[in-house]
Amino acid sequence: MKWQTIPEMVLSAADRFGTAEAVVDGPVRITFVELADRVRRAAGALASIGVDKGDRVAIWAPNSAEWIIAAFGILTAGGVLVPVNTRYKADEAADIIRRSGAKAVLVQKGFLGLEYSASDDVPVIDLKSDFLSSGAPFECQISGDDIADIMYTSGTTGRPKGVMMNHHQTLRMFSEWCDLADLREGDRYLVVNPFFHMFGYKAGVVASLIRGATILPVAVLDVDQVLELVETEKITMLPGPPTLYQSLLSAPNTRDLSSLRAAVTGSADIPVELIRRVAKELPFQTIMTGYGLSEGGTATASRPGDSFEQIATTVGTPCDGIELRIADDSEVLIRGYNVMQGYLDDPQATAEAIDTDGWLHTGDLGKLDDEGRLSIVGRKKDMFIVGGFNAYPAEIEGFLLEHPAVDQVAVIGVPDERMGQVGKAFVVTKHTVTEQDLLSWSRERMAGFKAPRTVEFLDALPLNATGKVMKDQLR
Template identity: 65%
Template sequence: MTGSHTWQTIPEMVLSAADRFGDSEAVVDGPLRLTFTELTHRIRCAAGAFAEWGIVKGDRVAVWAPNSAEWIIAAFGAMTAGAILVPVNTRFTAEEAADVVSRSGARVVLVQRGFLERDFDAAVPTIDLKSDVLTSGVPFARDPSQWLRADDVSDVIYTSGTTGKPKGAMMSHGQTLRMYEEWATLADLREGDRYLMINPYFHTFGLKAGLVASFLRGATMLPVAVFDVDAVVNLIAAERITMLPGPPTVYHSLLAVPDKTMLATLRAGVTGAADIPVELVKRIHDELPFQTLMTGYGLTEAGNVTLSRPGDSFADVATTAGLPCADVDVRIADDGEVLVRGYGVMLGYLDDPAATAEAIDAEGWLHTGDLGAFTESGRLRIVGRKKDMYIVGGFNVYPAEVEGVLSEHPQIAQAAVVGTPDARLGQVGKAFVVLRSGADGPSADDIISWSRRRMAGFKVPRSVQFLDELPTNATGKVVKDRLR
């Protein structure tokens, strides 16, 4: 089924799954089971509902909800109606999410009522994803190929910017289809695979390497809303899961499972987003049934940049991010920064030409902010982060954003945040804090709980150290290497 199709857009490809895979199982979500024929019908109904609400080509539709069958129906229904999808990180606080929805210009936002402690207060109409509103529409009849184009924007995914505010990276239908066709091939995703989806759909990995790739190949999608190792192990056994991507934490959890026979059906894994010890990769191969384990390097602004290849050694998979993808140029700048150019680079940041110009230079090179080097075999190794970003359990954290929030604390004069190693999450944040003079200081626990109310959990520093002053250089910039 691969490579012979010339779809221009994601909805065209998704709707064609009814013809290609028909009565094969498309989605399993708790008691709900849908074939590809049934799923595409529901997507057409959702598109019809969006059209009835007045959504037209180019309008933006936001989704702020955990992985579910309804998320899939809403997202591809919106795209089928011509809308641009804006997935919103479920780990954001309501305030952070409202900010993204507002700046995206979304006409409507879909949420899952009761998923988070408090409901989302948006200035635009809010629809409950789990209500029957989406399936009540008259099936959308327009053929996407007649009025949507490959270079139309398909989605805007927000990344936390180093200056604090998340920025929305715009990607097109054509970019996505081409990129995840290659991903599906290298990840060994096959028709009939049963794909357990732990990676959140609001992330490029979940939305594209997950959903888009599954529609391309005819894999059964099994959304997981919240990772719980016991529930996941039972699901792997009961549903005969074959495909299980995730951050290294997921594989750590599986290695600790007492009864490995529960995992016998697993064939293909994909990891990334953190350094992986060679020993962990060797253990995955020795103690778990995976036949293939792929890794790679990518970012919201460019999708997949490098991917490992079938047959790569344990050491290659563990210590490098693989080889550049087809028609993607990667080079290392004089200061060690990884630069990327090619069809996969974003069309720009939504409504932010200044930030776009800062990220993509006149020659079309995207400046990733990551530091890297090539091995003798031409594989990319990511060695650090130019702007001190760190990754907590697969989520990027930018110290500048966290420091900005901490500086709002009435008793904090200065704060600097760095990533420190953590056995479970890869890295976690540590805050160095200088209190205002005369302040009857808060404790470390006070600052951490204060932070929890103001930012997503993965951004909250796990430890706080009080200093009399932060180390600075001649120009007054904090020297983070000394803090580390």
């Protein structure tokens, strides 16, 4: 590989792509040369407040040019990036920031009405202030084996775990991703996937810098804005969840979308008819689907020439250097350079996830067809996916049990036409409470994708002999 670290790759883009546009965010237009300069200055600003090699810095903010500069500034200062889900409420975000040991938090003040207040002497810095441009240019010496980022994924026990990945892993994986997704130099890439997620940050921002594509960040997904940007900015690359393409298909025919060339989707069951319509009714020349997880990056992908059926019903074959097998209980196991370095400060959970032979136990259930293509058929621990976001019943149940009227609760995912799946809660109460009260209470305390959409009241939950809820009976 030609680069050892992500900062080396990012800063080299100045020489590789010069004055081409690197980032377009509203009126902000930044060339690759300017981006490298801003990243070095951001690194200097972070170093000036004491961020040193290996220190963690959290970003709790929506997609923006400043997010990109801050993230690469953190890495260039020698730090470790900790992206925080913007859909979290303040308490959820604070838990992650505290447990990550973040030395500073970068936020966008007032986004979605959320405010993070400083605690434990952790400085809170507004991304939109002049902080990022205030430092003297700086670069820290780091190696490819150093941890680059810690992405938090909700565990089935309900407590998010910090997945550690190093520089080498990300560079190798997303260099290959560029080929599989047909990302090219000069592409104009509308990044609707959130930067706090691997899809947005690594398959979006990092991949664009590897290949020399222009990044156009979208802070909040608004289909009208997406259509306008596709037309006015001549977008060529538009990955996203299946719901995005459904929205494009149902949009009025008044927009010029002829620039679109490459689509990438995944993370949910995709109707074959949707892929067929995307290929037939939209200008896309290539459509890729894949399977990935925080602990193992993008593990499988479809290949050019795959049929609509294969793209929709499977997640492709393993990427280079990645082994895949199906365990006796149908769990998908993955092994290779892509497997995480472990969960932060959680050796027990790490040992449970990665066995002594190096196989990562994904928790997903799958099967392989005769040509080695993987299909995901279910989730070992009942996780469900809401509009592309993983929702974990145990975590949601933990929140609901805090309500004074709730005695017992079980949450499952149920089909939803727009979101793929949404949560349904089965509740045994201590005293009377209405469905509407519980739903409103949930929405105030949980990210929107986690909050149940319906509640069914029961006299008792169906339990097996060991006292565990039999969720298959609830379904």
